[in-house]
Amino acid sequence: ILNVEQSPQSLHVQEGDSTNFTCSFPSSNFYALHWYRWETAKSPEALFVMTLNGDEKKKGRISATLNTKEGYSYLYIKGSQPEDSATYLCAFMDTGNQFYFGTGTSLTVIP
């Protein structure tokens, strides 16, 4: 079983704070790293697909970086808003197209 770890498990921040979380994954058989945002009672929503070492992607106030050599990705949220409250999942995709999810980081933004 392949190990994908996310930290922290949960996070409470004040509105306006910036925050970041980590996804750690094996550095072998890497094909892609997916980030999803999952709000309660909704479907997980794709945020980013990252493939190349050194990749940086940005969508509004959310950005992500990728280091495939050391096996980690960071997700950053700048100026957190209450609507950012959700669970953020990363999924390691191996060369066999198999997805392995982390346990998620639960973010609560306090107004």
Place this chain on the structure above:
Amino acid sequence: DTGVSQDPRHKITKRGQNVTFRCDPISEHNRLYWYRQTLGQGPEFLTYFQNEAQLEKSRLLSDRFSAERPKGSFSTLEIQRTEQGDSAMYLCASSRSGRSYNEQFFGPGTRLTVL
């Protein structure tokens, strides 16, 4: 709405009963996946279809579990003789082969509680 849909959203059943869940993927997607998420864990892969063919099954999928996709469109996941350990969120996702990096689109899940 053209997203992935799942039915029912919640199911409460007694131990020993059979349950069946349905997933309707995005219409042009030929790949369909089932995942299970238990408390405190990330989603775990259960099985995968390309069109109507079930191409891969996880060892997590015991013989009490069966999945079908008879016409290559919607899929059903049946659990026979449910056990309390089957309580989980069952997620379905779909994708289109040939699309780069196998971007999967998820449904909202079916939450199963076995009493």
